[in-house]
Amino acid sequence: MHATPPPSRASANRSAVKRLREADPVLVDVQRALDVVPGMTPDTILTSGAQLDWPQYTGGQARAIAYAAIFEGLAADMPDAAAKLRAGHIKVRACHDHSCVGSVAGVYTASMPVLVVENAANGNRGFCNFYEGDSRRRLNYGSYDADVHRSLCFVRDVIAPTLGAAIRRGGGLPLKPIMKRALHMGDELHSRNAAATLLFARAVTPMLLELALDGAATQVRQVLQALAGGDYFFLRVGMAAAKAIADSAHGIEGASIVTAMAWNCREFAIRVSGLGDTWFRGSLPTVQARFFEGFSMADLEWIGGESVILETVGFGAFAQAAAFPLQSYQGGSAEAMVQMNLAMYRISADEHPDYQIPYLAFRGTPIGIDIARVVETSVVPLCDVGLAGRSGGQIGAGVLTPPLDCFVDAWKAFGQRYPDSNDGRPLNVQSE
Amino acid sequence: MHATPPPSRASANRSAVKRLREADPVLVDVQRALDVVPGMTPDTILTSGAQLDWPQYTGGQARAIAYAAIFEGLAADMPDAAAKLRAGHIKVRACHDHSCVGSVAGVYTASMPVLVVENAANGNRGFCNFYEGDSRRRLNYGSYDADVHRSLCFVRDVIAPTLGAAIRRGGGLPLKPIMKRALHMGDELHSRNAAATLLFARAVTPMLLELALDGAATQVRQVLQALAGGDYFFLRVGMAAAKAIADSAHGIEGASIVTAMAWNCREFAIRVSGLGDTWFRGSLPTVQARFFEGFSMADLEWIGGESVILETVGFGAFAQAAAFPLQSYQGGSAEAMVQMNLAMYRISADEHPDYQIPYLAFRGTPIGIDIARVVETSVVPLCDVGLAGRSGGQIGAGVLTPPLDCFVDAWKAFGQRYPDSNDGRPLNVQSE
The missing domain is CATH 3.90.1700.10 (v583 domain like)
Structure with a gap:
């Protein structure tokens, strides 16, 4: 069958695939989720997967959502978070419905910084929040403690604003050349991002250098250290790019x-x-x-x-x-x-x-x-x-x-x- | 036969191979060949391969040697270089006899900077001069013109001293972790050095940043650009490392x-x-x-x-x-x-x-x-x-x-x- 799909479907699929072929993801900015993610509100938490009602979330995913509420200051503790989620005072929404994609539990809050990737071929945008670091305990894996909190704050207060300034200074960073090369260097860009992270670091280093010379040396040192320490930094960049690519092929009649x-x-x-x-x-x-x-x-x-x-x-x-x-x-x-x-x-x-x-x-x-x-x-x-x-x-x-x-x-x-x-x-x- | 070599040879080979296994190459410095290469003199040119008498060198290799003499200021032009080489006023020696290895024609002159790699497991050193850049016309390939000359001067006056300062500031750079990782990233470290060059660049970037903050911003920008532009920068570092590794296994009786x-x-x-x-x-x-x-x-x-x-x-x-x-x-x-x-x-x-x-x-x-x-x-x-x-x-x-x-x-x-x-x-x- 697949050799000869009906003309309408074949033609629709060609249109969809053309979008995938021609997509041109560019990292254009780093901003607070509240400021750039469509439909984001201060009391919204985004999580992975098809939308469920709050009571249907269980185990680690429910915990991650509640922890996110605490991190964001929407709730004082787990019982408080559960009560507010049950009452709908804190809203849970699906990442995909907000042009975002979640890593594991995928929790986003309004104050979290996101990578903003624009598909230059189509104009649409995809977003992803940041890799938390190399600890096995991370909010996106349903863990939360003082160390996890500190990592999230470090990303929000140091990594994201410095990287954002570098990206804006450089006028945006085309991601396709990085992803293309990384496939020649042992990455498949999902579970392995070692080369892409290196290529990304090399691409932003000149901009970071200028920021350091302009007085942000302390932050730049920290960003370079984070980029050098984590082989998965690029994963979230790639996810935002993939969302921007995939969305451009969505909504084609008959595909x-x-x-x-x-x-x-x-x-x-x-x-x-x-x-x-x-x-x-x-x-x-x-x-x-x-x-x-x-x-x-x-x-x-x-x-x-x-x-x-x-x-x-x-x-x-x-x-x-x-x-x-x-x-x-x-x-x-x-x-x-x-x-x-x-x-x-x-x-x-x-x-x-x-x-x-x-x-x-x-x-x-x-x-x-x-x-x-x-x-x-x-x-x-x-x-x-x-x-x-x-x-x-x-x-x-x-x-x-x-x-x-x-x-x-x-x-x-x-x-x-x-x-x-x-x-x-x-x-x-x-x-x- | 090879399953059961005579005991003495087997044992000698084990000793030699043990040196190869345990070698620990560390980039410790960048210096002028004259100052660090054993037996180097102002009127010596090192070239690749087993030693020949000057008249036996022909074609591109003879040209590269003569060009090197001109670059070094030992001769005014090609006839002058040939005359002085013939007379022995300019000496030609084999790289390997001076702990060096040559890329292609491999010409070294006294003023050229060399990468100094020490085998920390054995104490011996290997040297290699620098990659000239991505042009197909390079002195080591027997080419010489104004562009080639400019590239050699840029390496000597900007790249080498800045990189040397960075390496010394960092207290030396262990190369084994870089080479080990590069093999997992699509390099075999000879005809492909894309990953090793990236890993090397990442390793020296923090030191380069400090140099830039100390006033060498212009040079550091140029070094970063050279490292980003050339996928073969690491080749010469790897060659110096390989020489330091190989020499440690040399001279074992019976091997x-x-x-x-x-x-x-x-x-x-x-x-x-x-x-x-x-x-x-x-x-x-x-x-x-x-x-x-x-x-x-x-x-x-x-x-x-x-x-x-x-x-x-x-x-x-x-x-x-x-x-x-x-x-x-x-x-x-x-x-x-x-x-x-x-x-x-x-x-x-x-x-x-x-x-x-x-x-x-x-x-x-x-x-x-x-x-x-x-x-x-x-x-x-x-x-x-x-x-x-x-x-x-x-x-x-x-x-x-x-x-x-x-x-x-x-x-x-x-x-x-x-x-x-x-x-x-x-x-x-x-x-x-």
């Missing part, structure tokens, strides 16, 4: 391309370009994981995640043959990584002309996950992810397998929405 | 491990740990090349080269499965790169415990090229190299295949020098 994947504590969910803002919700994913010393599968908890926006636009597991060093972080073998990467081409509508994988003879990364191909092949989009533990903090990393059910539901809805296309019909994989 | 490979315009040559400073000279190498647009094999000229010191200690072609992006630079396929890399294990006595290749499940790089294994298997040590053209300048890159003859000669000499070991006997590969 069966996935434009968002996310999970909350209860369900994995996807959005499809031609199916509006409906989340197609499925069961929770499974994972092939490698745990840090002292942890096991029994400690794993799903507390949300939207970093898979990177897979949605062809990075992460869709480029894992570019990142063999990941074996030591998330397990597996080089051969398995190549095979998994190749499988992603089966469910993708195109290959990116500029983002390339050296091991695969510079083949472009697979882009444009087509729900028709997923349902047809039963191959789901794999995702390279960090894993959260029941007691908070990161406990490992792995390759996540989303459920097929949400893709099947989306495909049914596609057939209902576009009956003339003869799509959405039950697919018999055996007959292919 | 059949190669400690230097080099070529001049006439011959490829090797040195062996247990065979003193004798060069075993063979024919010129062959090469599988990829040429820049407009060039072909007919334009190729051998004008010297000692960057293969990197292969001698387990980098370059010995780590090419770490650097798949090289396909676009020197040709070949990922599969061929893996096979060539695996072949290098057959002629190596050990695997490095710390320098690892992610694609090969983090297998250590092959180290300790054993002439016995080379002769036995007829597998020669492959080398990733840049290629020089007849009319000067770089014209491409490729994988070089040294001749077998110099290894056979060295093996015969080994048998004469160590008759009790029953080594050096003619080897019948078929009988293995």
Whole structure:
């Protein structure tokens, strides 16, 4: 079937994929979420996954939301936070509905700084808040204590304003050259961002130098130290870029391309370009994981995640043959990584002309996950992810397998929405 | 045979390889060659390969030597340089005999700055002069004009003193962590140094910032620009490190491990740990090349080269499965790169415990090229190299295949020098 989709869907998918190919993400600013995130209010907290009512959030994700309320000064303590959330005095909203993407639990508050990435080819913007640092205990992993609080304040008061000043001074930083090169340097830009972080640091260093000479030497020293210390600094930049890329392909009539994947504590969910803002919700994913010393599968908890926006636009597991060093972080073998990467081409509508994988003879990364191909092949989009533990903090990393059910539901809805296309019909994989 | 070498050779080789494993190269300074290179004099020019008498140097290598004399102010023009070289008023010496290694023609003059790398595990030092920049026309490729002269002066007057001050301010820069990480980021540290250059730049940036704040802002801006502009800046740092590593394994009684490979315009040559400073000279190498647009094999000229010191200690072609992006630079396929890399294990006595290749499940790089294994298997040590053209300048890159003859000669000499070991006997590969 996928060789000959009905003309309307094929043409719509080409339009969607064209947006993915031509997207041109540029880091243009760093600002307070309240000032730039659409629909953000002082009493809003954004969290990962399809929107739930507050009582449905449980475990680490509920904790992260309540902790965020405390960090923001919206609540005095956990009982106070829970009461105000229950009463709706503190609002919980889905990141994706505000042009944001959340890392793990993904909590955003109004005062948090966000990276502002503009897609120069389309004019739309994507946002992401900041990497908290290399501690395994981080608010986005459902942890909160004096150290976590201090890290968040350091990001807000030192890293973000200094970096923002540097970016503005430089007139914005094009991200595509960095992401393109990082794929040639062992990154797949999701679970491995070591090269991209280095390239990013090198690109902003001249601007930071000028800031230091203008009197901000102390802050610049701290920013350089943070950039040198953390191999994941670029992850959030890449996520904002991926959101800006993916959103530009959303809302194209008749297109069966996935434009968002996310999970909350209860369900994995996807959005499809031609199916509006409906989340197609499925069961929770499974994972092939490698745990840090002292942890096991029994400690794993799903507390949300939207970093898979990177897979949605062809990075992460869709480029894992570019990142063999990941074996030591998330397990597996080089051969398995190549095979998994190749499988992603089966469910993708195109290959990116500029983002390339050296091991695969510079083949472009697979882009444009087509729900028709997923349902047809039963191959789901794999995702390279960090894993959260029941007691908070990161406990490992792995390759996540989303459920097929949400893709099947989306495909049914596609057939209902576009009956003339003869799509959405039950697919018999055996007959292919 | 190689499974059971005679006890004395086996034990000597273990000692030699132990030096390779334990070497700990640290960039400790940048100084004028005259001030730090052993035996350097104002009228000495160092060049690549086993020592020849002046009249035997021809083509691009002879030109590079004469140009170097002009650059240094030892001669007014080419006829003057030739006359003084012929008369011995300007002396030509082999880099390797002065703890230096030459890139391509490898010319050093007294006023040129050199990177000073100390092997902290052994106390010995290796030196290398500086990368001239990204132009294809460079003195080390036998080119000389106003631009080449300007680049050499810029390196001497701006890059070297500023970097030297930064290195001294930082108390020296350990190189092993940079080289180890770069192998996980697409470098094999010979024909690809993109990651190592980035890591090096990041490591020196804090020191450069302090220099800028102390009044050297103009120079620091230029150094940052040079580091950002050139993906090969680290090559010379790595070569000095490799020389410091290789020399520490040289001179071990009874060891059949190669400690230097080099070529001049006439011959490829090797040195062996247990065979003193004798060069075993063979024919010129062959090469599988990829040429820049407009060039072909007919334009190729051998004008010297000692960057293969990197292969001698387990980098370059010995780590090419770490650097798949090289396909676009020197040709070949990922599969061929893996096979060539695996072949290098057959002629190596050990695997490095710390320098690892992610694609090969983090297998250590092959180290300790054993002439016995080379002769036995007829597998020669492959080398990733840049290629020089007849009319000067770089014209491409490729994988070089040294001749077998110099290894056979060295093996015969080994048998004469160590008759009790029953080594050096003619080897019948078929009988293995």
